[in-house]
Amino acid sequence: MAVSIELTKEYGYVVLVLVAYAFLNFWMSFQVGKARRKYKVFYPTMYAIESENKDAKLFNCVQRGHQNSLEMMPMFFVMLLLGGLQHPTIAAGLGVLYVVARFFYFKGYATGVPDNRLKIGRLSILAGVGLIICTALFGINLVVREML
Secondary structure: OOOOOOOOOOHHHHHHHHHHHHHHHHHHHHHHHHHHHHHOOOOOOOOOOOOOOOOHHHHHHHHHHHHHHHHHHHHHHHHHHHHHHHOHHHHHHHHHHHHHHHHHHHHHHOOOOHHHHHOOOOHHHHHHHHHHHHHHHHHHHHHHHHHO
């Protein structure tokens, strides 16, 4: 049995959160580009080697902050978009928390002290778990609906 899904106007907030994260990702990539020039780490080198570059740790922290955000992006997008189908305002709110926390995660990491990424950045874990719950509830709702 097919299930039709109506997109409410509140789902627009979900879409806007996704757009906000896209802008954050662009901004982070520009920060990595600036760090490449500043610390003299040229393409295609992904990470600087400490024996070859005295600023390797500083560059690598900037690069790693962006790389980790890229690694988490697919899961964030899927959980946001699917969880938002049933719980658009909750998903959008959690999404905003995730985006803001990711900004601070990157800023903290970019200081060159990796532990600084967790001061506010750890809230992205809470937001991510909330989005997983929203998506799980959506999936359960679909299955239960099919059983009735």
